[in-house]
Amino acid sequence: MTDSTTSEPRSGPTPRPDRSELLNRLQGGLVVSCQALPGEPLHGPRMIAAMARSAVLGGAAAVRVNSVDDIAEVRAALSVPVIGLWKDGDSGVYITPTLDHALAVVAAGADIVAIDATDRPRPDGRTLAENIDELHKRTDALVMADVSNYQEGVAAAAAGADLVGTTLAGYTGDESATSGPDLHLLEQLAKQLEIPVLAEGRIDTPELAAQALARGAFAVVVGTAITRPILITARFAQALQNPAT
Numbered sequence: 255m256t257d258s259t260t261s262e263p264r265s266g267p268t269p270r271p272d273r274s275e276l277l278n279r280l281q282g283g284l285v286v287s288c289q290a291l292p293g294e295p296l297h298g299p300r301m302i303a304a305m306a307r308s309a310v311l312g313g314a315a316a317v318r319v320n321s322v323d324d325i326a327e328v329r330a331a332l333s334v335p336v337i338g339l340w341k342d343g344d345s346g347v348y349i350t351p352t353l354d355h356a357l358a359v360v361a362a363g364a365d366i367v368a369i370d371a372t373d374r375p376r377p378d379g380r381t382l383a384e385n386i387d388e389l390h391k392r393t394d395a396l397v398m399a400d401v402s403n404y405q406e407g408v409a410a411a412a413a414g415a416d417l418v419g420t421t422l423a424g425y426t427g428d429e430s431a432t433s434g435p436d437l438h439l440l441e442q443l444a445k446q447l448e449i450p451v452l453a454e455g456r457i458d459t460p461e462l463a464a465q466a467l468a469r470g471a472f473a474v475v476v477g478t479a480i481t482r483p484i485l486i487t488a489r490f491a492q493a494l495q496n497p498a499t
């Protein structure tokens with residue numbers, strides 16, 4: 255167990271680590287997604303920061319955090335790289351849907367801003383390439399493109415994304431979700447792209463996380479299986495209701 259929470263958190267106007275340092279810190283590592291939506295008992299910046307600190311104590315190389323308030327709190331508490339996003343709604347394009355959302359995420363302290371990079375129209379009417387270009391001009395944050403399929407991953411890399419994540423595979427309604435992580439998509443993208451590809455979505459065991467790395471992931475993002483006690487508990491409770499023997 256490592257204790258990176260004792261290292262100095264970055265606060266105030268301290269510049270972000272540069273691109274190669276950020277990528278070095280992510281490479282081969284576990285990124286723990288620490289999110290709780292309004293209405294959930296763990297919702298709120300202090301809870302999320304405690305979750306993020308716990309993740310780092312357990313060995314997380316980085317964290318992924320939703321909402322400006324939660325990002326700011328985690329940024330003040332920890333020095334590990336923060337992948338920030340802003341979920342606005344829960345259907346259609348809702349992960350950091352516009353340039354303004356992305357700029358706010360960066361202003362809150364994210365090192366990497368995760369944005370929806372599916373081929374669906376964005377609510378601000380701008381293209382993915384325009385938004386990535388503007389983010390690169392106006393900030394020093396890296397851009398993680400959350401995609402749902404191979405074509406979107408290739409298009410996101412061509413549009414200038416710094417990293418691609420399989421985050422939205424199975425969540426756009428185009429294709430049904432694979433029962434576990436979409437390791438086939440991960441492998442295809444990792445073989446094709448020159449930028450890092452992060453495995454994300456439905457990775458719910460340490461073995462699957464290790465498999466994702468073996469199949470080309472630059473880093474592995476795990477959320478629900480670590481940070482959503484309601485859903486973790488439900489799995490156990492259901493198993494007791496339907497015992498195998």
Ligand SMILES: CC(=O)N[C@H](C=O)[C@@H](O)[C@H](O)[C@H](O)COP(=O)(O)O
Nearest residue numbers: 287421425455456457476477478479
């Ligand atoms: C589809 C979507 O909205 N994904 C979100 C993206 O930030 C989160 O709700 C997920 O928890 C995260 O991607 C990690 O995935 P999993 O919780 O399956 O390990």
